[in-house]
Amino acid sequence: MSKASRYSGDDIWKNNVEKINSELFTLTYGSLVAQLCRDFNNNYHEVNNQLDKMGYNIGLRLIEEYLAKTGTQRCSSFKETSEMISKIGFKIFLNIIPTVENWSNDGKSFSLIIYDNPLAEFVELPLSNDNKITKELWYSQILCGILRGCLQMVQLDVDAYFLKDTLRGDDKTELRVKLNKYLKDEVPAGED
Numbered sequence: 001m002s003k004a005s006r007y008s009g010d011d012i013w014k015n016n017v018e019k020i021n022s023e024l025f026t027l028t029y030g031s032l033v034a035q036l037c038r039d040f041n042n043n044y045h046e047v048n049n050q051l052d053k054m055g056y057n058i059g060l061r062l063i064e065e066y067l068a069k070t071g072t073q074r075c076s077s078f079k080e081t082s083e084m085i086s087k088i089g090f091k092i093f094l095n096i097i098p099t100v101e102n103w104s105n106d107g108k109s110f111s112l113i114i115y116d117n118p119l120a121e122f123v124e125l126p127l128s129n130d131n132k133i134t135k136e137l138w139y140s141q142i143l144c145g146i147l148r149g150c151l152q153m154v155q156l157d158v159d160a161y162f163l164k165d166t167l168r169g170d171d172k173t174e175l176r177v178k179l180n181k182y183l184k185d186e187v188p189a190g191e192d
Contacts, residue, residue, distance in 0.1 A: 120139060134169070
């Protein structure tokens, strides 16, 4: 791992993080997803969009806490960024360390492999006659939005999306992160 952070994710998790009960968090998130499904009449594409928007807004704010707790400096490469996300970001906020795999040849996309997704704990998607929910709902879509929001705040425009999910019967949860472009540091108009 790089020298970009003063502390490891384990150190921060053990010493500096206010924690809530993981079961309470998991059940609260499950209630949120269930309510969105009711609000949008089981239009799972719209539920995914809403979870992504919520996550994006959370990510815009979460990056400040991450930077304050870790003392992280700007990463020198997208590969270093992936390691910081996996080994520190996920550890601090969810107490898991996904593995980084499946780098593209151009070095602009990778997968985060999550074997024990804390959001999916105690969750079993109901099967309908056409299995629409297991084909269309990405239950943990909020994570994609969080990654997009956090990375945008550090001048990285990315797409984040799920390829696999254990709730859909896959052996692991795979979240893909693709770098679109580096954003320019710009001073807002009128602020010199």
